Amino acid sequence: MRDEPLMLSSLRPLVLGLLVAASASLGLAQTPLADQPAPAAPIQQVLVMLRMAPQHFRPDGYGGSYGDGEGRSARWRIARRLAKEQGVSVADEWPMPVLGVDCYLMTVPADRSPEEVAARLGRDPGVSWSEPLHTYHAKGEPIAHNDPLYRVQPAAREWRLAELHQISTGRDVRIAVIDSAIETTHRDLVGQIELTKNFVPDRPDIPEDHGTGVAGVIAAHADNNLGMAGVAPQARLMGLRACWQETPRAGEAESTAPTLCDSLSLAKALDFAISHKAQIINMSLSGPPDLLLGRLVDIALTDKIIVVAAYDRNLPNGGFPASHKGVVAVADETADPHVAGVFGAPGRDVPTTETGNRWFLVNGSSYAAAHVSGLFALVRQRTPSVHNASALVVAYHGDTINACATLLQTSGSCDCDCGLSREHLSIAHK
Amino acid sequence: MESQYNVRGVSLNDAKPDIRFGLTYDHASGAYGGLSGILGDTARNGVQPLGYIAYLGFAKPLPNGWIWDVGATNTQITLYIPASTLLRSPQNTTYKQASTERYRADYSEFYSGVSVHDISARVYISPDYLNQGVSTAYLDLNAAYRPIPQLRLYGHAGALTPLDSSKGAESDREHFDLGAGAVWELHHAELRLAWTGVTSKVEYPINFRQKNNALILSATGFF
Numbered sequence: 178m179r180d181e182p183l184m185l186s187s188l189r190p191l192v193l194g195l196l197v198a199a200s201a202s203l204g205l206a207q208t209p210l211a212d213q214p215a216p217a218a219p220i221q222q223v224l225v226m227l228r229m230a231p232q233h234f235r236p237d238g239y240g241g242s243y244g245d246g247e248g249r250s251a252r253w254r255i256a257r258r259l260a261k262e263q264g265v266s267v268a269d270e271w272p273m274p275v276l277g278v279d280c281y282l283m284t285v286p287a288d289r290s291p292e293e294v295a296a297r298l299g300r301d302p303g304v305s306w307s308e309p310l311h312t313y314h315a316k317g318e319p320i321a322h323n324d325p326l327y328r329v330q331p332a333a334r335e336w337r338l339a340e341l342h343q344i345s346t347g348r349d350v351r352i353a354v355i356d357s358a359i360e361t362t363h364r365d366l367v368g369q370i371e372l373t374k375n376f377v378p379d380r381p382d383i384p385e386d387h388g389t390g391v392a393g394v395i396a397a398h399a400d401n402n403l404g405m406a407g408v409a410p411q412a413r414l415m416g417l418r419a420c421w422q423e424t425p426r427a428g429e430a431e432s433t434a435p436t437l438c439d440s441l442s443l444a445k446a447l448d449f450a451i452s453h454k455a456q457i458i459n460m461s462l463s464g465p466p467d468l469l470l471g472r473l474v475d476i477a478l479t480d481k482i483i484v485v486a487a488y489d490r491n492l493p494n495g496g497f498p499a500s501h502k503g504v505v506a507v508a509d510e511t512a513d514p515h516v517a518g519v520f521g522a523p524g525r526d527v528p529t530t531e532t533g534n535r536w537f538l539v540n541g542s543s544y545a546a547a548h549v550s551g552l553f554a555l556v557r558q559r560t561p562s563v564h565n566a567s568a569l570v571v572a573y574h575g576d577t578i579n580a581c582a583t584l585l586q587t588s589g590s591c592d593c594d595c596g597l598s599r600e601h602l603s604i605a606h607k
Numbered sequence: 608m609e610s611q612y613n614v615r616g617v618s619l620n621d622a623k624p625d626i627r628f629g630l631t632y633d634h635a636s637g638a639y640g641g642l643s644g645i646l647g648d649t650a651r652n653g654v655q656p657l658g659y660i661a662y663l664g665f666a667k668p669l670p671n672g673w674i675w676d677v678g679a680t681n682t683q684i685t686l687y688i689p690a691s692t693l694l695r696s697p698q699n700t701t702y703k704q705a706s707t708e709r710y711r712a713d714y715s716e717f718y719s720g721v722s723v724h725d726i727s728a729r730v731y732i733s734p735d736y737l738n739q740g741v742s743t744a745y746l747d748l749n750a751a752y753r754p755i756p757q758l759r760l761y762g763h764a765g766a767l768t769p770l771d772s773s774k775g776a777e778s779d780r781e782h783f784d785l786g787a788g789a790v791w792e793l794h795h796a797e798l799r800l801a802w803t804g805v806t807s808k809v810e811y812p813i814n815f816r817q818k819n820n821a822l823i824l825s826a827t828g829f830f
Contacts, residue, residue: 228631231674232722233666234729245666246797247631250829253794271756274724452724480672495695 184199198272200329221285221311222268223295224441225259225305226278226469227252227324228336249279252344256281259301263294271441273448275476278305280469282441288415295468310439327399327406331523336580338406344401344584347409353450354550355443357417357436360384365397365404372453376445384532385422387436390539392416392463393530394547395554404536405528408551411558413478415455417446420462440467446524447473455482456557459550461543463489463496471501478503481564485550487542488519495519507546507565520570522548542598555584608801609825612647613659615745615765616784616805618821619686620657623648624704637666640680640725649687658684678730686710686776712738716745720743725751732770742770759790763803782806788823 180543197398213454230248253270258269260283285294291309298307332338351371361370361384370392375382396414399406443462447470450458458477463486477484489510495516499506508516509524524545531537553566563569571582581587611618612625625648631641633674645657664678668796687709714737720729729747744767751761802822805806 203746228635230635230639231637231666231668231676233633233637233639233674233676233726234662234664234718234720235631236641236660236680246792246827247629247829249792250795251633275672381653437663476672479670 184559193509206565209416220310220439221287221291223265223283223291223298223307224310224469225281225283225295225298225307226276226305226446227255227281227579228305229274229277229279231277232274232326233512254278255303256283259283259298259304264289269328269441271408271445271448271521273444273473275448275585276469276472280309280441280444282310291452308468309443311465329526329527329528330405330593332408332580333406335523336408336548336552338408338580341555341580341584342406342410345555345558346399347396347412347551349411350409350410350457350554350557351415351453351455352550352554353393353415353417353446353453353455354388354392354411354459355393355417355419355446356380356388356459356461357385357420357422357438357449358388358418359392360412360530361416361535362534363393363532365401365530365536366392369396369398369407369410369412369414370416372447373418374446376442376449377418377421377519378536380421382418385418385420385421385436386532386537387419387420387461387543388416390529390537391459391530391543391547392528393536394544395459395551395567397530404530408548410555411553412551413448415453417449419443419446438462440464440470444469444473447477451477451480451482453587457483457485457550459547460484460486460498462490463487463499463542465492466497466500470498473500473535474501474504478564483550483553483564483566485546485553485566488516488547489542490516496569503567505570507549508542508561509540509545515575515577519576520549521575522552524548549578552578552580552583559584608827610823612645612819613803613821613823614819615767615782616786616803619684619816620647620649621687622818622821629703637668639664645684647687652687655685655687657686658682660684662820673721673723675719675721676727679715679717681713683713684711686712691798714738720747725753736767744768744770757792759791759792760788762787795830796826796828799823799827801825 193226216602229245229252231247232476249272256267256270265283265285267281268284271280273280285291295307295309296503327333330338358375359370359373360366360371387607392414393405393407395407396412397407397408419442421528422436445457452471474484483505483604484498484503485505485507486499488506490497490508490512493505494500498504504596506519507522508519511525524542527539527544528536529539529544556563561566569583569586571579571586573579582592608622608624608625611622612620626646627643629643633639640663641661643660645659646654647657649655660682661678662678662680664676666674666676670676714733714735716731716733718729718731720727726750730748731745732742734742742817746766748764749761751759753759753816765784767782782805784803784805786801786803788799790797790799801823802820803823
């Protein structure tokens with residue numbers, strides 16, 4: 178079995194007149210403390226946000242505003258100046274137009290603390306905000322392989338998935354899976370991934386378990402005589418790799434290697450998802466509140482994108498982004514105690530896709546969140562204008578999601594059977 | 608530096624290279640401005656200062672994510688037109704010799720538009736575009752796409768139309784231009800390869816023969 182949490186790190190603000198910088202990071206879910214890997218070496222990097230001027234006309238002779246070379250160059254010079262003043266070096270740059278900032282990653286010498294450097298950068302009047310880059314862990318438990326059949330899926334029984342699929346399959350709904358790399362050639366996923374984008378360029382771009390598992394829960398093929406059925410088997414996934422699976426240490430099984438993310442890679446992925454019109458963003462991860470990521474999530478919500486996140490019981494308020502206003506927070510429905518405002522979904526003994534064209538059983542809120550992202554895809558196919566997702570969810574006592582009632586929007590005396598009958602009658606009538 | 612000074616699909620210096628020097632300023636409030644001087648190869652007259660473009664504007668992000676942009680430009684430009692390509696002397700010819708006519712234009716445009724992500728649309732109004740005695744409106748649509756962070760591909764479509772059609776000349780006609788290109792961006796420089804084309808037999812706004820399309824190579828350094 179496998180339990181994979183994602184966590185996100187915090188960022189802090191700085192400000193600079195025309196410029197801004199920032200940092201943040203994420204990680205994967207929780208495991209028993211005794212099983213956790215030794216703490217990683219502290220990350221000696223900070224994020225600095227330099228504000229972009231709004232895009233505008235330039236008399237460049239070819240239409241104007243195709244780019245912002247002047248501004249980009251100016252921000253780069255300012256970043257270099259700041260780095261020199263603080264004795265750090267610029268390691269990376271990533272424009273985030275949806276936030277109106279250029280994000281610079283700066284490396285801090287080993288004898289200085291990133292917190293102190295970020296605070297100093299934050300005092301510069303030109304910096305919008307800055308904060309240390311944080312890293313988070315996820316560790317898998319030993320994997321128990323199983324014969325992956327639909328009938329063992331919790332959603333098959335509890336959510337009556339096959340019946341829901343007669344009403345909706347999430348056809349053409351675009352879900353951004355911000356996670357580790359997905360095995361796009363997996364027999365249960367092939368053709369389901371509309372695009373992939375790697376925001377972790379320094380790591381080998383190879384399929385990884387967490388992302389592949391989350392993708393399978395959401396959109397594995399149904400009725401293909403293989404493995405299991407995704408909750409939204411006709412949805413289209415955007416595989417945005419912002420996390421990576423660490424190389425196992427000597428003597429460790431590969432499946433127990435931690436999965437890490439950082440806030441910069443997550444911000445890049447969020448920015449991409451927003452810019453490329455994702456309708457749902459699945460973030461099966463958690464971590465500390467983060468200003469940069471929070472602003473991107475706000476923009477996503479403003480753009481009517483549903484954001485679903487895993488709730489982490491080990492972090493205050495369930496960790497970010499689950500704690501962020503407007504984000505749909507999801508926990509494993511079997512875990513106690515239930516937390517008000519957090520929806521429960523299947524998250525224990527969930528069969529899903531594994532790298533190497535295999536399937537495995539997984540546990541944790543990561544997969545509960547994936548179930549809910551899939552459910553929202555079903556809802557969005559039926560009602561494309563839906564975006565206030567939380568208001569649509571129909572739940573049992575204890576906030577465990579009633580998938581059937583959520584999809585059909587039934588209540589009171591009309592239960593799921595009644596709703597499905599009405600729906601079938603309605604379809605027959607047409 | 609660019610292989611020709613081309614405005615809205617029309618080369619204004621007989622398809623010869625030019626160099627521009629620009630100074631730009633962007634304020635955090637959204638106010639911006641700039642001045643760009645142009646030095647061009649006039650072929651028969653050697654390298655000459657062609658003029659300048661000054662602009663001042665204000666861009667404001669809107670709550671829906673769009674950016675509204677408004678401003679004005681003033682252009683002073685001297686064009687050296689080979690006599691062999693001249694269909695009719697422009698109104699403002701200030702110098703004439705056997706092989707070349709020198710034409711000076713001093714005109715303003717006022718613009719407003721919106722942009723969202725990599726798409727923009729603007730309308731430009733000029734009371735006397737290129738001093739041809741005709742007020743014009745120009746609609747400018749642009750879109751860009753980045754397959755990788757350093758590479759920007761763009762497309763452009765424009766339509767220039769006279770607002771008063773009383774002159775009865777070629778300038779009464781609409782003039783459409785298209786453009787597409789690729790820009791490779793570095794930290795302090797960019798390289799651009801672009802194609803631009805205009806509707807056939809362009810004689811507007813200046814009465815000289817033009818090629819209908821051009822391939823333009825340019826390099827820009829930022830200091």
